[in-house]
Amino acid sequence: MRAPALHLAAGSLLLTALAGVTAPPAGGAEAAPGASELHGTTVAATRAEAAGIDFGACAEGQDLPGRMQCGTVTVPLDYAQPNGKQIELTVSRVPATRKDPRNSKRKVPRQGALVYNPGGPGATGMYFPLIGMLPEWKRIAAAYDLVGYAPRGVGRSAPLSCQDPKQFSKAPSQSPTYPSPAYKKERIAQAKAYARGCAKRSGGALKHYHSLNNARDLDVLRAALGEKKLTFMGASYGTYFGALYATLFPTHVRRMVFDGPVNPAPEQIWYRNNLDQSAAFEGRWEDLREWIAKHDDVYGLGETPEDVLRSFEKARTRLAAEPAGGKVGPGQLQDAFLMAGYYDDYWPGRAQALSAYLKGDPKPLIDIAGPQAEAAAEEENSGAVYTAVECNDGPWPTDFRVWDRDNTRLAWKAPFETWDNVWLNLPCAYWPVPRQEPLDVRTGPGELPPTLILAAERDAATPYRGALELRGRLSGSVLVTEEDSGTHGIAGGPNACVNGHVDAYLLEGRLPLRRADAACDAHPEPKPGAPRSGGHASAGSRGLGAPAPLTGRGTAPDVNKSA
Incomplete structure (x- = not known):
């Protein structure tokens, strides 16, 4: 439907406006890059101005x-x-x-x-x-x-x-800090399958979703x-x-x-930005551990950042052997604490959940880290758009050996998020449609x-x-x-x-x-205790509409966290 105020005049208004739109430049070598799209934007904007929003x-x-x-x-x-x-x-x-x-x-x-x-x-x-x-x-x-x-x-x-939402949120999942060759091979196969799924479910439209x-x-x-x-x-x-x-x-x-x-x-755009991001999350992870250590009298997770890291790794090991509630493994724990890297409002809740889990009460951790079936379709859609836009926006290395070299080096000094960031973006190495020039x-x-x-x-x-x-x-x-x-x-x-x-x-x-x-x-x-x-x-x-990090792992991108 169109704006009632323009309903009667919309036809003549649109024709008059379009008459003044400059024709697109001639094609071939003389056409400036993006000239056709610029002309198309002018045409579309003129129509939209006439129609308004009902x-x-x-x-x-x-x-x-x-x-x-x-x-x-x-x-x-x-x-x-x-x-x-x-x-x-x-x-x-x-x-x-x-x-x-x-x-x-x-x-x-x-x-x-x-x-x-x-x-x-x-x-x-x-x-x-x-x-x-x-x-x-x-x-x-x-x-x-x-x-x-x-x-x-x-x-x-x-x-x-890019895939059936029912297959999106697979939990519990692993999240190895230093993945083995076998695990890398598994994730390469999943990335290729995910990229194929994007093309299959979106067809020729896929290439038009970009910045x-x-x-x-x-x-x-x-x-x-x-x-x-x-x-x-x-x-x-x-x-x-x-x-x-x-x-x-x-x-x-x-x-x-x-x-x-x-x-x-x-x-x-975007490969190097993701490397920089992985490096920066290591510093933010250090900030969180320092804060938890400062409040050891509340959480009992250690008096130093190194002690807190040992508590975190202890939880990862336990969850790998026996997932909390059958659905929170190391991957879900990682996702939950990654969110605390975005917003320090999350620090008290994350620290309290980790503390409770190590003391024998898994419920707070399950509440904050467990997958939510009702959100699967929204999260799958969000992950598909994330992947399509970033993959379409610019060039990516197409040889996994480049990814492996760069991220193996980075993981030695920034292990917290490096490899999870790789698995999130790896479908871009096998992307089936042409890329934009940034x-x-x-x-x-x-x-x-x-x-x-x-x-x-x-x-x-x-x-x-x-x-x-x-x-x-x-x-x-x-x-x-x-x-x-x-x-x-x-x-x-x-x-x-x-x-x-x-x-x-x-x-x-x-x-x-x-x-x-x-x-x-x-x-x-933030003050220790109950989160705000x-x-x-x-x-x-x-909370204002941007999706929480995607909790699904497996064949889907892991965390919608580019920005």
Whole structure:
């Protein structure tokens, strides 16, 4: 359905608008790379602007408390063929409240739509608009329509699948820190089978699920929302295709926030970024063990990080011999503690579960680490999109000997996550469709409005070097660093300093003084004992729509954790 306000005039409006669209460049050697897709984006955006989005009640499972509305926007599967096959992306919205939370008698002016993406690849942003009910977001929710969406392939947006969800979550599973040649051979076979499954279940459409098309989809969504210029917040992977958008469509940008940035350098996409990520998680694992050791009087897992590591390995050994509840093995334990590498809100719960298990009570560990059958279909879909996007986005080594050499070296100094990261991404070595050439993200002085970059200094999922790289590539951007912190995604979290910079930028267009980089002290460490429910409600939080790490191992990617 289309927006009623444009129903009568849509036909003539569309024809008039398309008459002014520049024809695509001639084909052959003279056509600039991506010229056909750029023309296709213009055509699709013009259509979307005429049609709008017919917002109404959300589908079952998405109609949560608040005023959230849902609709769809139509985009081409292939932007080089804008009149070819079309797909629908689902969109959610909570209109601006216009209520000043600091003065109930004052109405604030609406500033348009704030579009958000939580990362992944493979995460949905459909629940993002509900964040306006939280205190940290009320000022932004007053001024902006909060808009989330499910990117192509995710949820109801032309969903991708690579295997039967019933086969996705296999538990218990092993997770050897130093895999044997036999285990490597087994995982190679599984990666090949998974890649074949992606091609079989998706057909010729598979090659069109990549970051460049995600950036193009974002421009069509902008137009469908009636926005002449885009206000966007991307977390984690959302920063990467947000940066692509800034490079492709700089004149369409109003304001952009990049929270927990991916390193956008073309040579990093994606093989080298994953190596850097594995190395960074080792440091974050050390942070967690230091914190647990500091609270040995609560958890009894050891007085030093080395003692805590021995307790963890003791649990792995026990679980390998006898899985907890028949479904939590070393693989599930690893996944649970990997999440603590993303968010320190998880530290108390993980430490308590490990402590209880070693003292004879497996229930807390089963509760946090056990697979959930009801989530299998969503997790399989998320994993399929993750794999398709990362494999399609750029070149990967096609010889396992390269992976084996690089990761064997890395695992000696960073054993915590290195090999699990290999198994997650190994289908890309055997990917059956052509790859994209990564775009050189870069804007010159005056080409792009000033943008805001947020990063935690010890973020493992997107190491801090990526924030520095992005700042250097987007002219006029300013970086706000949360020092000595490793939480992944810091906007709207517990750090008032960070939130102050976000509010000033989004509400007033104001960047730190003299547009120089700024620093914020770390937010307080979590207190031992019961974990805070729901985390800290950061925009990058898994609780806002980004899927929790995939607990399924076996033939599927292990953990949806690129960003």
